[in-house]
Amino acid sequence: MTVVTAIAAVMLVAAAVLTSYRALAGPGTLDRVVAVDSLVALSASGLTVWAAFSDNTTVLPGVVALALVGFLGSAAVSRFRVRDDR
Incomplete structure (x- = not known):
């Protein structure tokens, strides 16, 4: 399990660097x-x-909040972007 989480963490950091x-x-x-x-999704x-690695589920409400913020942000930007194109 430690090897899998280490590989996942390295891949997430690489994706975050490229996305940044x-x-x-x-x-x-x-x-x-x-x-x-994408950075918000990578943070989630x-x-x-981390929750899977540490067996600590107290961060899961933070994951839900990040997912909600990411969705609402994308929806708001797409709405205003459509308005600008007209």
Whole structure:
């Protein structure tokens, strides 16, 4: 189990680094918004891996809150983006 969580953590950190680069160097606003939404999803995934590794479920409400914030943020940006395109 420790090897699996270590591999998952390394992959999540690598994905977070690449996504952070996309957020900083993204040519457009929509690219940056998608990158930040991906970072929120990666954070929720990291908390979930930590909960599985430590057998501590007190962080799971934080995972639910991050998922809700990510969804609401994406919905709000897409709504205002559609409004700007008209």
